[in-house]
Amino acid sequence: MTELRGANEGDAPSITRIDAEGLATGHATFREKPHDWSSFEKAYETGRGISLLAMDGGHVAGWAGVSPTSARDVYKGVGEVSIYVSREKQGKGLGRELLLALVSRAEEQGYWTLVAQIFPENKASLSLHEACGFKRLGVRSRLGRMTYGPHAGRWRDVVMMERRSVLIGK
Template sequence: MDLSEITMGEMIIRVPIPDDEAAIAVIDAQGLASGHASFRDQTHDWRSFQKSFMTGRALALIAEDEKGVAAWAGVSVISTRAVYQGVGEVSIYVANDRQGCGTGRRLLEAMIQHSEEAGYWTLIAQIFPENETSLKLHAALGFEVLGTRRKLGKMTYGPMADQWRDVVMMERRSAIVG
């Protein structure tokens, strides 16, 4: 995959650049406001986004359409230990006004391909059970449910503040790497 840019229909998928910081933050904030995207209580700025998804073996892509940045996805390294070098945790955030039109699917498909080309043999996703759309998307692209981590963490913000949250653990094993 040419990491500079690929075209999928009306959408361009590419590596993020610093100019994308504001759009990434807006999309991130929309996800966090739902209460079903992350335990994080702060949106990513460019520095935290880079640290999480663009440093070392981490990966990041964005989907852009005629309106601008529509979604972002990243794979973060789960451990620096050599034995886990091909295992990463995937995150995907789609702008509210682009949900339900295939943006997330196309971006996650591209991220899976990109991760395999980078040597990842296992991707994990940790998703709140209330986020049914994300669970279905991941399942459609080969992620399997490993189980539910009960009361994994207590939310500190938003509509789910002060509630203990379960997280569904999903995994996708590459058929071509590992």
């Protein structure tokens, strides 16, 4: 079992490195630059955000986060998930362990709906989210145009996924 813990500023270099690996594939996000501590903290550590790190042998092997989708009270239980696993740890079950723990933590903190927006080419991420209870809602066609990397200038579709908490209404 991997040790899971919250992030702190000292983890910033590892978070940035793992994030940059994902961005380099061109199939992780529309963001052009990897998170530094300031952007990571703003997205996942402030307000109702959540972050988890997966530690392997004392080193950060992956990270996951939930960021609120809106500041409006009616949506305070809706968040968007992000998950990144280092190249050398992919395909070993770490992502599943990390995402399931994140879902559990999010539900404990009052989230009832989690969404994920994933490029259709990112088959591993789509499979991971489905294995963790996320359902495909549909495809947002030509949602945005890539501004960096191997797909710069190309319009990209995004698969919208959602996981509803079994705790709704309890």
